[in-house]
Amino acid sequence: MLSLTKVLLGFGLVFQTNAFVLQFRNPTTCCSLLGAEFQGDTEPKVFSNTPLHASEYESLSTYWTPAARLNATCIFTPTDAQDVSRAVRLFTRKNCQFAIRSGGHSYNPGWAGITNGVLVSLSKLNTISYDPETGHANVGAGNRWTDVYGALLQHNVTVLGGRNSDLGVGGYLTGGGISYYANDRGWATDNIFSVEIVLADGNIITANRNEHKELFRCIKGGSNNYGVITKFVLETVDASKPFNAFAIGYSAAANPEYLSQAYDYCTGGSDADPKSHIIFAASISKAAGFANGLLVSYSDVFDTANPAPVLSPFFDGTIPGMTAMGPLSANGTIKIATDLLSFVQAPGTRYAMGTFSVYADAALFQTMRDIWEEETTTQLKDRPGFMTEFAFQPIGWKWLAASAARGGNSFGITKPLVMVWVQPRWDLASDDDIMVAYTDRVRIRCEQAAQAVGKFAKFRHLNYGGRNQRNEIIPSFGAANVLRMQVNKVRYDPLNVFGRLVPGGFKIPGF
Numbered sequence: 290m291l292s293l294t295k296v297l298l299g300f301g302l303v304f305q306t307n308a309f310v311l312q313f314r315n316p317t318t319c320c321s322l323l324g325a326e327f328q329g330d331t332e333p334k335v336f337s338n339t340p341l342h343a344s345e346y347e348s349l350s351t352y353w354t355p356a357a358r359l360n361a362t363c364i365f366t367p368t369d370a371q372d373v374s375r376a377v378r379l380f381t382r383k384n385c386q387f388a389i390r391s392g393g394h395s396y397n398p399g400w401a402g403i404t405n406g407v408l409v410s411l412s413k414l415n416t417i418s419y420d421p422e423t424g425h426a427n428v429g430a431g432n433r434w435t436d437v438y439g440a441l442l443q444h445n446v447t448v449l450g451g452r453n454s455d456l457g458v459g460g461y462l463t464g465g466g467i468s469y470y471a472n473d474r475g476w477a478t479d480n481i482f483s484v485e486i487v488l489a490d491g492n493i494i495t496a497n498r499n500e501h502k503e504l505f506r507c508i509k510g511g512s513n514n515y516g517v518i519t520k521f522v523l524e525t526v527d528a529s530k531p532f533n534a535f536a537i538g539y540s541a542a543a544n545p546e547y548l549s550q551a552y553d554y555c556t557g558g559s560d561a562d563p564k565s566h567i568i569f570a571a572s573i574s575k576a577a578g579f580a581n582g583l584l585v586s587y588s589d590v591f592d593t594a595n596p597a598p599v600l601s602p603f604f605d606g607t608i609p610g611m612t613a614m615g616p617l618s619a620n621g622t623i624k625i626a627t628d629l630l631s632f633v634q635a636p637g638t639r640y641a642m643g644t645f646s647v648y649a650d651a652a653l654f655q656t657m658r659d660i661w662e663e664e665t666t667t668q669l670k671d672r673p674g675f676m677t678e679f680a681f682q683p684i685g686w687k688w689l690a691a692s693a694a695r696g697g698n699s700f701g702i703t704k705p706l707v708m709v710w711v712q713p714r715w716d717l718a719s720d721d722d723i724m725v726a727y728t729d730r731v732r733i734r735c736e737q738a739a740q741a742v743g744k745f746a747k748f749r750h751l752n753y754g755g756r757n758q759r760n761e762i763i764p765s766f767g768a769a770n771v772l773r774m775q776v777n778k779v780r781y782d783p784l785n786v787f788g789r790l791v792p793g794g795f796k797i798p799g800f
């Protein structure tokens with residue numbers, strides 16, 4: 290670890306360097322330079338919104354939520370790490386701004402998109418292979434989980450990936466990644482064995498627990514701050530047993546028992562049987578009113594009439610007023626469950642997101658939901674397409690231990706907590722600001738309520754961060770982790786290319 294003085298000297302270098310390069314190159318010029326760089330390649334790799342490339346440009350410009358869409362000056366589709374390296378060298382040399390996108394599921398405009406600059410779309414970094422000798426999967430950073438699950442199931446294995454299979458591999462893994470196996474295996478990011486990453490100087494290196502190990506740790510929660518990750522080597526999980534997932538609904542009348550069971554699961558349930566996994570999600574819409582919901586899974590044989598004891602209260606009538614039980618996968622596979630969820634959470638709708646965490650407290654769960662209900666006014670409910678979700682899920686001891694056993698990450702979580710998120714959905718672009726403001730109000734009032742009873746936990750999950758949480762996510766990892774991230778930022782990106790030239794995303798303080 291560098292001394293603090295050296296770190297500060299490093300910052301000095303960064304700031305001085307920034308002072309000399311405030312003018313970014315005209316983005317149209319950058320696109321022309323990029324076009325010229327890749328002109329000799331067999332397939333076109335640079336697409337502008339011109340009559341010649343209008344259809345490619347349009348299909349490459351889609352994001353899961355249209356609320357996050359920006360129109361880049363041009364879009365670059367590298368096919369391997371060398372392409373990424375050539376482009377990053379050019380961007381650095383010519384001072385061109387760019388964005389990096391894997392699956393484009395970020396909720397926030399500008400995180401994986403850009404208006405005046407080049408969008409680097411990783412969708413063609415889509416190789417997938419399995420090595421039975423090591424038990425590792427090699428996964429290109431532009432894949433979607435559906436393809437990864439499909440390819441690996443042929444070998445009876447799977448990996449820790451999205452609960453919605455349409456998510457991209459790159460953003461999900463660099464932000465943490467909550468998978469259905471989290472209670473048993475920790476964060477998905479901790480199940481990365483190694484990464485191939487293109488650094489700001491264009492060098493392509495491998496980082497893992499032995500090589501560039503400090504960088505490797507920082508990448509786990511480091512999002513797009515250190516480079517473009519082009520490949521992940523992932524630990525796999527045995528998938529010979531069936532996988533089960535269910536979406537269950539209960540009426541509002543179930544509230545007390547629902548919250549009491551949620552509290553029990555958050556304070557021991559997830560540790561008692563780490564094959565289980567639950568998201569507690571309530572929703573409000575004008576059409577359906579208030580509903581309590583669960584997304585529950587079990588990574589083994591499962592019988593709804595005789596479930597694993599820890600899940601029994603959610604199936605056996607202990608919680609009254611079950612209104613629906615939809616199997617996403619009944620003794621099927623992770624691919625079936627996650628594909629079905631991606632169908633339910635289909636792209637094309639406007640969404641916002643906000644997140645924080647608390648320490649489990651039954652009364653606080655109720656207070657937070659009261660705040661959310663109170664802020665969900667009749668006026669909001671009348672907006673076209675409005676629906677809102679308030680969700681939480683625990684991170685227990687076994688999750689934390691599994692992550693620590695794999696070398697740890699940047700998150701700084703030292704004891705169990707409950708992640709909370711609020712997520713509205715709506716139709717009209719003209720309502721974007723109203724919905725983002727609503728999300729922030731619910732989040733901030735809930736945080737204050739948690740602080741008032743001493744139950745506020747500092748951690749915020751990067752993948753669920755909202756657009757107004759840009760300066761809150763990485764600082765929530767704690768001072769020691771932020772310092773480590775800063776030290777390695779100076780070491781691996783001394784000119785702050787991935788802060789200065791990549792403006793979007795959750796950034797490391799000072800960069």
Ligand SMILES: Cc1cc2nc3c(=O)[nH]c(=O)nc-3n(C[C@H](O)[C@H](O)[C@H](O)COP(=O)(O)OP(=O)(O)OC[C@H]3O[C@@H](n4cnc5c(N)ncnc54)[C@H](O)[C@@H]3O)c2cc1C
Pocket residue numbers: 353388389390391392393394395396400401411430451452453456457458459460461462463464465466467468512513514516517518519634752753793794795
């Ligand atoms: C419907 C839905 C369901 C979700 N479910 C889950 C869930 O179950 N668990 C969970 O943890 N999260 C979940 N999320 C959140 C999701 O993990 C994040 O939105 C994540 O960023 C998606 O990854 P992506 O590759 O599609 O992201 P993108 O939008 O492509 O990128 C997100 C950020 O990561 C950066 N980035 C992407 N790839 C790279 C790379 N290769 N190198 C460097 N930087 C990169 C981008 O620059 C950007 O800032 C969900 C989101 C949605 C919309």
